[in-house]
Amino acid sequence: xxxxxxxxxxxxxxxxxxxxxxxxxxxxxxxxxxxxxxxxxxxxxxxxxxxxxxxxxxxxxxxxxxxxxxxxxxxxxxxxxxxxxxxxxxxxxxxxxxxxxxxxxxxxxxxxxxxxxxxxxxxxxxxxxxxxxxxxxxxxxxxxxxxxxxxxxxxxxxxxxxxxxxxxxxxxxxxxxxxxxxxxxxxxxxxxxxxxxxxxxxxxxxxxxxxxxxxxxxxxxxxxx
Numbered sequence: 001x002x003x004x005x006x007x008x009x010x011x012x013x014x015x016x017x018x019x020x021x022x023x024x025x026x027x028x029x030x031x032x033x034x035x036x037x038x039x040x041x042x043x044x045x046x047x048x049x050x051x052x053x054x055x056x057x058x059x060x061x062x063x064x065x066x067x068x069x070x071x072x073x074x075x076x077x078x079x080x081x082x083x084x085x086x087x088x089x090x091x092x093x094x095x096x097x098x099x100x101x102x103x104x105x106x107x108x109x110x111x112x113x114x115x116x117x118x119x120x121x122x123x124x125x126x127x128x129x130x131x132x133x134x135x136x137x138x139x140x141x142x143x144x145x146x147x148x149x150x151x152x153x154x155x156x157x158x159x160x161x162x163x164x165x166x167x168x169x170x171x172x173x174x175x176x177x178x179x180x181x182x183x184x185x186x187x188x189x190x191x192x193x194x195x196x197x198x199x200x201x202x203x204x205x206x207x208x209x210x211x212x213x214x215x216x217x218x219x220x221x222x223x224x225x
Contacts, residue, residue: 007086010093012059016084017098019105020044021052026109028062028080030176036075053078085153088146113178134186145183152181 007013016022024038033041035050042049056062061081068075091099117123123130137145156179167174 007084008090010090012084013086013090013094013102014098015055015059016061017094017102017105018052019101019108020048021056022102022105023109024049024052025056025061025080025084028056028078029083032065032077032079034068034075034077110180114180117178149181149183 007016016025020042023042027033027038027041035053036046038044038053039046039049053062057064057078061084062078063081064076065079066077068077122128135141135145163174166172
């Protein structure tokens with residue numbers, strides 16, 4: 001299980017706000033890979049990928065795990081050290097243009113995950129879930145929602161750790177899953193009338209969109225999924 005690393009320095013958040021770095025870190029979170037392998041999978045120039053891998057290593061988010069001789073040269077293989085967990089304080093201190101760049105990169109990647117899974121039956125399991133829950137909250141409500149997400153993510157890490165421990169003891173093997181969540185201010189032209197929101201909440205139901213929704217993971221969440 002890849003541990004989480006709290007990022008409290010806004011400068012590190014800015015360093016992560018690059019689409020290529022987000023994609024590289026996501027791959028390295030799943031498996032060991034070299035810059036050459038990453039470049040082929042992503043479809044980016046090797047020089048660019050190598051540069052961004054070094055940046056991730058310098059941030060303590062990736063590390064070199066092995067070196068393989070290749071025709072007179074050495075191929076370096078990396079893995080993710082930790083999943084970035086950006087604190088609310090660090091996120092608040094980052095310029096809006098950086099926030100939008102990071103959110104955009106994460107949404108692009110998350111959307112690819114969701115669409116690929118939808119096409120290959122990833123939502124066929126009885127336990128699968130996708131929903132949209134519009135709510136109306138005040139400032140205290142926003143803060144409480146954010147804190148509850150932090151609590152939930154801690155539970156997710158605990159569940160993942162328990163699954164790995166049971167598998168190591170000879171239990172059922174683990175399977176890859178992706179959990180996507182969003183908490184954001186609704187665009188004015190998309191906001192629902194208040195009475196519909198209230199009826200929705202009181203009924204305890206969810207509205208189910210087509211499985212193309214994706215989740216950004218800035219403040220109080222983790223990158224990548």
